Amino acid sequence: MFGYFLKKFFGSKNERELRRMAPLVDHINRLEIEIRQLPDHRLQAKTGEFKERLAKGEALDDLLPEAFAVAREASLRVLRMRPFDVQLIGGIVLHEGKIAEMKTGEGKTLVAVLPVYLNALTGLGVHVVTVNDYLARRDSEWMGGIYRFLGLSVGVIVHGLNDDQRRQAYDADVTYGTNNEFGFDYLRDNMKFSLEDYVQREFNYAIVDEVDSILIDEARTPLIISGPAEESTELYHRINRVGNMLQRDKDYTVDEKSRAVVLTEAGVGRAEKIMNLDNLYDPFNIEILHHLNQSLKAHALFKKDVDYIVKDGQVIIVDEFTGRLMPGRRYSDGLHQALEAKEGVRIENENQTLASITFQNYFRMYQKLAGMTGTADTEAEEFKKIYNLEVMVVPTHKRMIRVDHPDAIYKSESEKFQAVVEEIKDCHQQGQPVLVGTTSIEKSERLSRMLKAQGIKHEVLNAKHHEKEAQIVAQAGQSGMVTIATNMAGRGTDIVLGTGVVDRGGLHIIGTERHESRRIDNQLRGRSGRQGDPGSSRFYLSLEDDLLRIFGSDRIKNLMGRLGMEDGQPIEHRMVSSAIERAQKRVEAHNFDIRKHLLEYDNVMNKQREVIYGKRREILGGEDLEEEIQQMAADMVDGLLVQFTDPRTMPEDWDLKGLEEALWRQFGLHIELSRLSPENLDGEKLPELLHQQVLAAFEGKRQAIGPEYFPSLQQQIMLQMVDTHWKDHLLAMDHLRDGIGLRGYAQVDPLRAYQKEGYDMFMEMMQRIQENTVRTIFLIRLRQPEEIALLQGRQTPMSYSHSGTGESQPVKKTAKKVGRNDPCPCGSGKKYKKCCGNKT
Secondary structure, rough: HHHHHHHHHHOOOHHHHHHHHHHHHHHHHHHHHHHHHHOOOHHHHHHHHHHHHHHHOHHHHHHHHHHHHHHHHHHHHHOOOOOHHHHHHHHHHHHHOOOEEOOOOOHHHHHHHHHHHHHHHOOOOOEEEEEEEEHHHHHHOHHHHHHHHOOOOOEEEEOOOOOOHHHHHHHHEEEEEEHHHHHHHHHHHHOOOOOHOOOOOOOOOOEEEEHHHHHHHHOOEEEEEEEEHHHHHHHHHHHHHHHHHOOOOOOOEEEOOOOOEEHHHHHHHHHHOOOOOOOOOOHHHHHHHHHHHHHHHHHHOOOEOOOOEEEEEEEEOOOOOOEEEEOOOOOOOOHHHHHHHOOOOOOOOOOOEEEOOOOOHHOOOOEEEEEEOOOOOHHHHHHOOOHHOOOOEEOOOOOOOOOOOOEEOOOOHHHHHHHHHHHHHHHHHOOOOEEEEOOOOHHHHHHHHHHHHOOOEEEEEOOOOHHHHHHHOOOOOOOEEEEEEOOOOOOOOOOOOOOOOOOHHOEEEEOOOOOOOHHHHHHOOOOOOOOHEEEEEEEEEEEEOOHHHHHHHHHHHHHHHHHHOOOOOOOOOOHHHHHHHHHHHHHHHHHHHHHHHHHHHHHHHHHHHHHHHHHHHHHHOOOHHHHHHHHHHHHHHHEEEEEHHOOOOOOHHHHHHHHHHHHHHHOHHHHHHHHHHHHHOOOOHHHHHHHHHHHHHHHHHHHHHHOOOHHHHHHHHHHHHHHHHHHHHHHHHHHHHHHHHHHHOOOOHHHHHHHHHHHHHHHHHHHHHHHHHHHHHOOOOOOOOHHHHHHOOOOOOOOEEOOOOOEEEOOOOOOOOOOOOOOOOOOOEEHHHHHHHHHO
């Protein structure tokens, strides 16, 4: 009640914000006369002047009135389009990092020019995000004329560009592109092997066009880059055969206490002979060595029906503490695949996630984010909770006079479609254009067949061919036109009324079904009544529609019964329309929960993703990693001492044999600790001795490889370890996510369990990265320093998917093509044509 009185006396928050912006609009209008007097070269020089003032410490907000006035005048001179006052308001809303809800036809594309120009003056780049490639190209060319006139550069990111073209586009002051392209470029960048190969800059400011479509509708599913693992699958089987041929205690030793397996020198030689390798510790064979160790571990340390069981062709882990099965969980680091190869079951690794991100977490990386659409207010709560974006409803330039008729509801779908055809026929005979919205291609085709039977000429559209679609939708307002489109078709394209159409009532909108979201219905209605044009709309429904059947509940049916529904007769009543709107609100809340659920789980991955991507940038930054790796080695020595010695006991009680094996396994050091004098086995002297030995071995390795090559080798090995383990971790997290929902049956919150177990798995992965990095550097042997280059540029063929769009695109390989007679890249030692090249 108190809120009602506040609103009555002081206006709504939206009204108060509009009043706050009014003086700014007046200021811009006062400047217009002065700016209009400037010749072109003086107007263009304003850009340089603004940049100088920013460099001296002036704020963007201080420049806003002048910059908007300059952009408005440039728009008038270049495009003959002068932004209205309400468009200035929309521009201010976007500059402030909010969502501007502006009705269809109010000129949102032009509105964006004002804040884009102002924010591009910083030189940090502005991204304008569109829903498809066609709009990105169109807007970059159309609005790009204004930016270029004012001395700013414009780029566009669309499918099919190479990295050099993308980098050039991102370096521009203003960059247009689709949400998918921006997101995939971010993921691709963080899989590259050189900072020079990155295409994106820092995330400064983005304006998202059709923000509800991109940040709400498409945010249900993440962007995913996946990679085939057929070669790896075959590698697991091949390594498994090698493991079966090696003999315990002769070719490898087993430490059951620390659950470790160590190849002996004899074992290394035997493995090299079996696999026809010259050097198992060659950098090119790092992956083979790793998988061989995991295979030996699978055979020697993991017992069937004790550590795991095989059920329905799957290896399922047995919890060592409770003895319960853990479906959905997988051992990481390639161990689970080794067990699958051991047991002869299918290796579930044919297509695994290499990188993924949700649109929520991608767009939240921008320093400032804004958006515009004709329909956002119904989702204002979600925009605020997820993106911290406020929605401002911008008034129309001219009063909206479209007539929205109550819904007409029929008993059956066939009756409904027959009524739709009759209304289309009436409008067509009068010369009034009709735009019909359907919820699926199937419904569009059904209606098209009925119209053909009546001899009514019409166009049928869906969202597959954007350029053709835009052209046809633009003609949908001509006299007598009948256009059938899915509800999302034609977004970003204005429907201009043809000659005489205003006198016939303007464009008539027919909805053949209520969408589960009110916003989608409002988008369809919004195609009519632009810029004060007349227009009308009506939705036709039936009790067989999905929304009423699934979500409408019995209340709507009972209400219709009381109102006296008969066969073939519609019910038109505000009470029914209100009940349907309540059903839509329930569906919207359900869909919000789905998106929120996705984000809660991705937030766990997002923190881990930031750590890994930050680490990759640090490695690629060219800093000397020597000190960091030496510290890792020192920490590992301390860890081994804790594991095998106890300063509170006598040296004869220590597991010196185990420590010797561990030092050999980790650092390749032969130290016979049993021969050391008692004083050197002192709790203080032994750590010092081992640290010195490890440092000496490290220095020896550096000299053997060559000081000029060693930094590059460290960088490439560490990067490879991060990428390999991160890829395995993503797979393990996918499996954890798949099975975590079952925890709810045990009264455990699945999200809390995912957070805790995901964190534990991540910390274990970071530990493995350190251990394997150090082990590889200490054990690696090079015949020629040039072999370091073999570690660079080893990329996997990838495919991209965002299941909201159904897109899946192959990526061009950047690695050098392998010749038929070259050594096979898999490391088998055979010629490519005799090995992997034989499979193609």
